[in-house]
Amino acid sequence: MQPYLKRAWAEVSLARLKKNVEIIKSLNSPETEIMAVVKADAYGHGYEHIVKCLADDCNIRYFAVSNLDEAIAVRQFCSDAEILILGYTPPEYAHEISMYNIIQGVVSYEYAEKLSHNTPAPIRCHVKIDTGMGRIGLRYNNTKDCADEIRKIMQINKISVEGIYTHFAVADSDTPDNIAYTDTQEKFILDTYDELVSMGVTLPQVHFMNSAATCYRNSPRSTLSRAGIIIYGLHPDISLDIPDGIEPVMELKAVISQVKTVEAGTCISYGRTFTAPDEMRVATVTIGYADGYSRLLSSKGEILVHGKRCKIIGRVCMDQLMIDVSEVPQAESGDIVTLIGRDGDDIITADELASIYGTIGYEVVCGISKRVPRIYID
Ligand SMILES: *Cc1c(COP(=O)(O)O)cnc(C)c1O
Secondary structure (H helix, E strand, C coil), X not given: CCCCCCCEEEEEEHHHHHHHHHHHHHHCCXXXXXXXXXXXXXXXXXXXXXXXXXXXHCCCCEEEECCHHHHHHHHXXXXXXXXXXXXXXXXXXXXXXXHCCCEEEECCHHHHHHHHHCCCCCEEEEEEEEXXXXXXXXXXXXXXXXXXXXXXXXXXXXXXXXXXXXXXXXXXXXXXXXXHHHHHHHHHHHHHHHHHHHCCCCCCEEECECHHHHHHCCCCCCCEXXXXXXXXXXXXXXXXXXXXXXXXXXXXXXXXXXXEEECCCCEECHHHCEECCCCEEEEEECCCHHHCCCHHHCCCCEEEECCEEEEECCCCCCCCEEEECCCCCCCCCCCEEEEEEEECCEEECXXXXXXXXXXXXXXXXXXXXXXXXXXXXX
């Protein structure tokens, strides 16, 4: 393990990652392979170790990223992986896409043509169909038109279409209305695939499952399950349970730099938003919003100290924050505290923090900043 500054750090458990992947594999039918979504530096967990662990220890061959820089980063760590770029690549980079043997998500005939004009070698593609997310992709109107458009794209010189895919908008919801919506999205992509088959075109890949679909509506017809958040052990949606045994991969820790007893009336932190009502013990902790621990947690978040929850008091600063340790008499300078993770019998998850300030666990883990070293443990 590299030496690191014990100020604020994230512990990433590769053992938990492997366990999560095993559970996801057991959910999938034998027809479906995992495509690990490792965009945004593996949801803030760090490409290098995550990709190597997934490829070498979990036998994962398929990876998805958001852009070309990420694809090239993943390629560095895994020379034989299949890497799909889900998002936009400016067509002038088409040559790089083929050079690194990357697969590009293609959203229209025009885009595919532009790519083809910018590369001397063929480009591998999966055509993205917009069946209801309203973000990117060929807009699905009816099966015939959609299949015809894909056929047109396949006829472009140097464009090699290997699959089609779509993205669900509400697979993480269990309301009847949303379930029906996702049913329709799934029907549209499968109808398109089947229409292509009836035209004599059998593509190797058709995929539509994200983490939520993998957990709640697994389909053997999806050749890949594009699993992101669930690999890292967080909920696609906090209100729905995830399969037993899946656990968060990342913990976030810092230390107490100072403990002091303050008298009633003492103001704590910027803006004087907190005033001690009585004598209390206050600890200062070495993490702040520049580390990605949101300022929106001011006077709201809790931190585990010796297995006990302690409230943040006053505003979270850029590099430090203060907590009430009146109930933890043994707390002292140098103690390790847990902002995300388990300490004793209690656990604070990224999902819990997210719900306090109105976001999702995805944003919490992606937001842990560069300044925070990722430490890999087994
Ligand atoms: C991010 C993303 C995923 C993974 O989503 P999770 O909810 O993290 O599983 C899958 N497909 C596409 C197109 C995405 O953008």
